[in-house]
Amino acid sequence: MRVHNFSAGPAQLPLPVLERAASELTDWRSSGMSVLEVSHRGKDFTACAADAEATIRRLTGASDDYAVLFLAGGATGQFSAIPGNLTERGDTAAFLNTGQWSAKAIKEAQRQGVDAVVVADEADSSYTTTPDAGSFTVPEGARYLYYCANETIGGVAMPYVPTAEAAGVPIVADVSSMYLSRPVDVDAFGVIFGGAQKNLGPAGMDISLIRKDLLGRARADVPAIWDWKVMAEADSMLNTPPTFSIYLLGLILHWIEDSGGLAAMAERNDAKAQRLYDAIDTSDFYSNPVEKRSRSAMNIPFTLADPSLDTAFLAGAEDAGLTNLKGHRSVGGMRASLYNAMTDDGVSALIDYMAEFERTRA
Amino acid sequence: MRVHNFSAGPAQLPLPVLERAASELTDWRSSGMSVLEVSHRGKDFTACAADAEATIRRLTGASDDYAVLFLAGGATGQFSAIPGNLTERGDTAAFLNTGQWSAKAIKEAQRQGVDAVVVADEADSSYTTTPDAGSFTVPEGARYLYYCANETIGGVAMPYVPTAEAAGVPIVADVSSMYLSRPVDVDAFGVIFGGAQKNLGPAGMDISLIRKDLLGRARADVPAIWDWKVMAEADSMLNTPPTFSIYLLGLILHWIEDSGGLAAMAERNDAKAQRLYDAIDTSDFYSNPVEKRSRSAMNIPFTLADPSLDTAFLAGAEDAGLTNLKGHRSVGGMRASLYNAMTDDGVSALIDYMAEFERTRA
Numbered sequence: 236m237r238v239h240n241f242s243a244g245p246a247q248l249p250l251p252v253l254e255r256a257a258s259e260l261t262d263w264r265s266s267g268m269s270v271l272e273v274s275h276r277g278k279d280f281t282a283c284a285a286d287a288e289a290t291i292r293r294l295t296g297a298s299d300d301y302a303v304l305f306l307a308g309g310a311t312g313q314f315s316a317i318p319g320n321l322t323e324r325g326d327t328a329a330f331l332n333t334g335q336w337s338a339k340a341i342k343e344a345q346r347q348g349v350d351a352v353v354v355a356d357e358a359d360s361s362y363t364t365t366p367d368a369g370s371f372t373v374p375e376g377a378r379y380l381y382y383c384a385n386e387t388i389g390g391v392a393m394p395y396v397p398t399a400e401a402a403g404v405p406i407v408a409d410v411s412s413m414y415l416s417r418p419v420d421v422d423a424f425g426v427i428f429g430g431a432q433k434n435l436g437p438a439g440m441d442i443s444l445i446r447k448d449l450l451g452r453a454r455a456d457v458p459a460i461w462d463w464k465v466m467a468e469a470d471s472m473l474n475t476p477p478t479f480s481i482y483l484l485g486l487i488l489h490w491i492e493d494s495g496g497l498a499a500m501a502e503r504n505d506a507k508a509q510r511l512y513d514a515i516d517t518s519d520f521y522s523n524p525v526e527k528r529s530r531s532a533m534n535i536p537f538t539l540a541d542p543s544l545d546t547a548f549l550a551g552a553e554d555a556g557l558t559n560l561k562g563h564r565s566v567g568g569m570r571a572s573l574y575n576a577m578t579d580d581g582v583s584a585l586i587d588y589m590a591e592f593e594r595t596r597a
Numbered sequence: 598m599r600v601h602n603f604s605a606g607p608a609q610l611p612l613p614v615l616e617r618a619a620s621e622l623t624d625w626r627s628s629g630m631s632v633l634e635v636s637h638r639g640k641d642f643t644a645c646a647a648d649a650e651a652t653i654r655r656l657t658g659a660s661d662d663y664a665v666l667f668l669a670g671g672a673t674g675q676f677s678a679i680p681g682n683l684t685e686r687g688d689t690a691a692f693l694n695t696g697q698w699s700a701k702a703i704k705e706a707q708r709q710g711v712d713a714v715v716v717a718d719e720a721d722s723s724y725t726t727t728p729d730a731g732s733f734t735v736p737e738g739a740r741y742l743y744y745c746a747n748e749t750i751g752g753v754a755m756p757y758v759p760t761a762e763a764a765g766v767p768i769v770a771d772v773s774s775m776y777l778s779r780p781v782d783v784d785a786f787g788v789i790f791g792g793a794q795k796n797l798g799p800a801g802m803d804i805s806l807i808r809k810d811l812l813g814r815a816r817a818d819v820p821a822i823w824d825w826k827v828m829a830e831a832d833s834m835l836n837t838p839p840t841f842s843i844y845l846l847g848l849i850l851h852w853i854e855d856s857g858g859l860a861a862m863a864e865r866n867d868a869k870a871q872r873l874y875d876a877i878d879t880s881d882f883y884s885n886p887v888e889k890r891s892r893s894a895m896n897i898p899f900t901l902a903d904p905s906l907d908t909a910f911l912a913g914a915e916d917a918g919l920t921n922l923k924g925h926r927s928v929g930g931m932r933a934s935l936y937n938a939m940t941d942d943g944v945s946a947l948i949d950y951m952a953e954f955e956r957t958r959a
Contacts, residue, residue, distance in 0.1 A: 238629030242636045245840055253623045253631050260619035261612065267600030267918065269615050271799050271845075274604045274921055307801050308669040308822055311836035315820035346818050432837055437633050439669050439801055439839025456708050458677035458820065460670055474673035475794055477801025478607055479841065483633075556629065559636055 239581035241571040242559035243387050243534060244412065244433040249576045252486045270482045275475050280482075284470065287485035294488065294497055297421045297444050302467040305481055306441040307460060309430040310336075310411045313441050314343035317407060317426065319457035321449065322378045324348030329373040329404070332356040333365055333393065334386035335565065336409060344381075352377065362389045365529040371400055379405045379425060385413040385531050387433070388563045390523070390570065392531040396423045405449060413533050414442070415491060416575055417501035425449055431480060433533070434574045436487055440480040491575065500575050507573045507582045508532040514586045520593040538568035544596055545569070555588050557581075601943035603933040604921035605749050605896060606774065606795040611938045614848045632844045637837050642844075646832065649847035656850065656859055659783045659806050664829040667843055668803040669822060671792040672698075672773045675803050676705035679769055679788065681819035683811065684740045686710030691735040691766070694718040695727055695755065696748035697927065698771060706743070714739065724751045727891040733762055741767045741787060747775040747893050749795070750925045752885070752932065754893040758785045767811060775895050776804065777853060778937055779863035787811050793842060795895070796936045797849055802842040853937065862937050869935045869944045870894035876948045882955040900930035906958055907931070917950050919943075 240247040263270040264279060273280050288303045297303065306312065317340075322328060327350040330341050334357070344351045352374050355366035373380050380401040385392045392413065397406065405425025414429045421427065425446050432438035443463070450464040459465060460474055491500060512530065515521045515537050523530070523537045539545055545568065552560050562568040571585060602609040625632040626641060635642050650665045659665065668674065679702075684690060689712040692703050696719070706713045714736050717728035735742050742763045747754045754775065759768065767787025776791045783789065787808050794800035805825070812826040821827060822836055853862060874892065877883045877899050885892070885899045901907060907930065914922050924930040933947060 236629055237624065240630050240634055242630075242634065242639075244837065245634055245636065247634050248631065250623065253633070257619045257622035260622065261615045262599065266920075267598055268602050268604075268920065269610065271615070272602055272604065272607055272609050275607065275800065276926075277604075277921070307671065307674060308820075309836055311822050312669060312820065315822070343821055346821065348818060430837065432840075437839070437841045438637065438837040439842065456710060458670075458674065459705055459708065460673050460677070474671055475606065475792065475800040477799065477839065477842075478794075479799045480801065480839075558628075558630065559639070564638075 236556070238556040238558045239578070239584055240558050241573070241577070241585070243563070243570060243572045244430070245438050246433050246572055246574050247576045248436070249487060249490045252483070252490050255486055256483060271479050273478070275472055275478050280478060281470070283485055284476070284481050287481055287488060290485065290488040290492060291442070294415060294492060295419055295421050295444070300447055301421060302445045302447055302450060302463065304443045304445060304463060304466050305471040305476055306443060306466065307439065307477055309432070309439055309441050310409055310428060311339070312461065313428045313443065314340045315347060316457065316461035317381070318344045318347035318349045319461060320453045320463050321405070322349050323454060325350060327352055327374060327377045329354045329377045329380045331366060331371070331382040331397070332358070333383055333391055334362040334389040336383045336386055336388065336411070340381060340383065340409060360526070361524070362386070362391060363524045363529070364526045365391060365393050368395055368397070369400065373400065373402055373404050377404055379407045381407045383409040385410065385533055387412040387534050388566060390525055390531045390534045390536040391529050392533070394528050396420065398423050405446065413531070415497060415500065416504050416533060418497045431484055433572070434576070436483040437480045440477045440484070442484070503579070504532045504573065504575065507577060507579060508535065510582055510586060511535055511571060511573065514589055518593060520597050521589060533574060534570060534572050536562055536566060536568060536570040542567070547596070548592055551592060552588060555584065557585055557588055598918070600918040600920045601940070601946055602920050603935070603939070603947070605925070605932060605934045606792070607800050608795050608934055608936050609938045610798070611849065611852045614845070614852050617848055618845060633841050635840070637834055637840050642840060643832070645847055646838070646843050649843055649850060652847065652850040652854060653804070656777060656853060657781055657783050657806070662809055663783060664807045664809055664812060664825065666805045666807060666825060666828050667833040667838055668805060668828065669801065669839055671794070671801055671803050672771055672790060673701070674823065675790045675805065676702045677709060678819065678823035679743070680706045680709035680711045681823060682815045682825050683767070684709075684711050685816060687712060689714055689736060689739045691716045691739045691742045693728060693733070693744040693759070694720070695745055695753055696724040696751040698748055698750065698773070699745045702743060702745065702771060722888070724748070724753060725886045725891070726888045727753060727755050730757055730759070731762065735762065735764055735766050739766050741769045743769045745771040747772065747895055749774040749896050750928060752887055752893045752896045752898040753891050754895070756890050758782065760785050767808065775893070777859060777862065778866050778895060780859040793846055795934070796938070798845040799842045802839045802846070804846070865941070866894045866935065866937065869939060869941060870897065872944055872948060873897055873933060873935065876951055880955060882959050883951060895936060896932060896934050898924055898928060898930060898932040904929070909958070910954055913954060914950060917946065919947055919950055
């Protein structure tokens with residue numbers, strides 16, 4: 236029996252997608268082969284990859300001014316690749332620090348020799364806030380402005396795109412844990428990137444949308460498989476790409492499209508999140524520390540007033556078929572991730588369980 | 598209906614493994630979740646990854662002196678990571694050039710600032726040979742001796758490990774297209790690495806066996822996800838690893854073990870290859886250009902005496918359920934890849950088809 240899986244990633248995937256993948260895992264498109272077994276340069280697979288790219292473009296509205304790349308190594312790989320593609324050693328780039336994923340990206344940029352200027356840092360609020368619009372500026376000569384649009388661990392989302400603050404510098408955004416969960420104005424960004432393993436499929440692959448004028452600026456020694464220009468020219472197939480990840484991504488993209496696209500996703504995701512936040516906010520038993528305007532619709536951490544009940548809460552949740560609710564090891568408490576594939580029923584079951592637990596234990 | 602798939606990679610996988618994966622793709626180990634959906638830090642998945650590592654150790658005999666790493670980006674990623682982990686810019690390393698995959702690794706090492714000294718180059722034979730034992734030496738100060746143990750495109754295999762020639766320098770071997778196809782003396786190597794997508798699972802992941810005294814020598818700016826020491830300390834989970842690839846690798850490793858291990862694989866692989874080479878060598882219609890002592894048991898390129906028949910050969914093969922026999926785009930002709938999962942029946946069907954084609958067309 237399937238459970239309601241609140242994992243932050245790898246995360247719950249749409250059941251119809253998994254059933255389809257299972258049904259054709261030994262014989263894909265009547266080829267007599269699994270999609271795992273076909274050459275990435277064969278016509279069936281190149282059509283599959285091209286369809287995934289085209290569907291991303293339809294869903295996001297990304298124009299031909301943007302390259303769509305499928306890159307190995309997930310978002311953390313791109314933490315290294317972004318400086319390698321956009322700077323020379325010693326160049327400056329600007330960063331917002333809104334939590335642990337921002338911090339990791341900053342550290343990796345520094346390892347790549349970037350002079351990383353943190354123009355806003357939410358340490359004072361223990362990373363439960365985002366910087367106010369207009370409260371920061373990008374230093375002269377910065378090659379880009381970087382931020383994490385949704386902090387998976389803290390449950391903090393940037394409520395706006397800092398276009399005015401960037402003042403014409405390319406904006407680079409890590410959207411891993413909110414990828415294709417709502418409409419996006421691609422033209423506002425230089426680079427949109429993120430790992431697939433939250434909303435979009437298996438772990439191990441990054442999907443990057445890159446404004447084409449940013450191609451061709453890479454350092455001479457950026458790893459070949461992360462040289463954006465080379466990969467754009469090779470349709471992401473300089474080497475053997477993660478073919479199964481691209482295949483499953485395609486199935487999930489069609490599921491999103493068939494479910495109404497990004498506007499429908501946003502409406503459903505906002506409704507799911509609002510119901511859970513309401514349940515938390517109307518209770519003295521549960522609480523969420525994030526300022527309301529910066530709350531994530533995807534990752535919702537919450538704590539119990541009495542942390543000694545955490546273990547009982549999690550055990551009871553498991554028994555009720557509600558899994559992976561334990562908070563990140565660095566934070567404690569609970570975290571419910573409500574990605575695209577989390578059903579309304581799953582959220583209802585969680586809220587019902589929380590109310591019942593509070594009733595019997597409070 | 599399943600076909601006999603001679604693809605060079607991604608390549609045919611054992612049918613029982615695919616059937617098992619399909620059967621549990623929506624519910625893994627009665628968890629109510631797909632293996633694609635579980636947290637990489639949960640106890641089920643960490644046990645899965647630990648089991649894959651332990652099985653590799655049992656199959657290869659790799660001792661605790663070696664780290665076993667699962668790394669994103671495949672072998673091509675390691676072409677960048679190896680210099681990053683074993684050299685500073687300007688250091689020297691020695692290379693054998695036995696074909697296109699050697700050449701790619703040399704080029705990438707040069708991009709990483711390595712003074713790449715090619716100590717043997719088989720250009721004179723158009724890369725149909727391997728260097729004689731004792732015919733090359735490693736220059737003083739070289740950080741490692743690199744070679745490709747099996748050239749997938751040329752169908753050329755190094756018939757020996759150049760231990761004497763390395764003279765104590767660590768040997769680094771790309772074994773992508775022969776990984777776990779026969780017993781290996783791990784202790785002879787500093788680094789054994791390769792992509793999984795030939796013998797061992799989905800595309801996009803590298804498996805590296807690294808002698809532990811080589812950890813901790815990385816450049817300050819090697820990408821974090823390829824810093825071998827960091828990844829060894831994190832059990833390959835600094836970031837979210839390619840979890841489905843590790844899962845499927847585990848199933849395949851158990852299939853190898855249950856099939857008798859590496860000695861049994863070698864016996865069967867040698868027998869399969871010998872039958873196909875015999876069919877080629879006893880015919881004037883087909884030919885293979887590789888010198889006999891350097892022939893690969895995994896990748897067997899062959900040409901027709903009359904290349905104008907290539908298209909008919911391939912079309913007839915497809916009709917007979919023999920797929921992906923077209924040679925590499927840079928070489929032409931045909932290529933049959935006979936990895937672990939290629940059955941005896943598949944090889945027999947190919948040989949029968951070749952004989953019938955020759956009889957009717959010669």
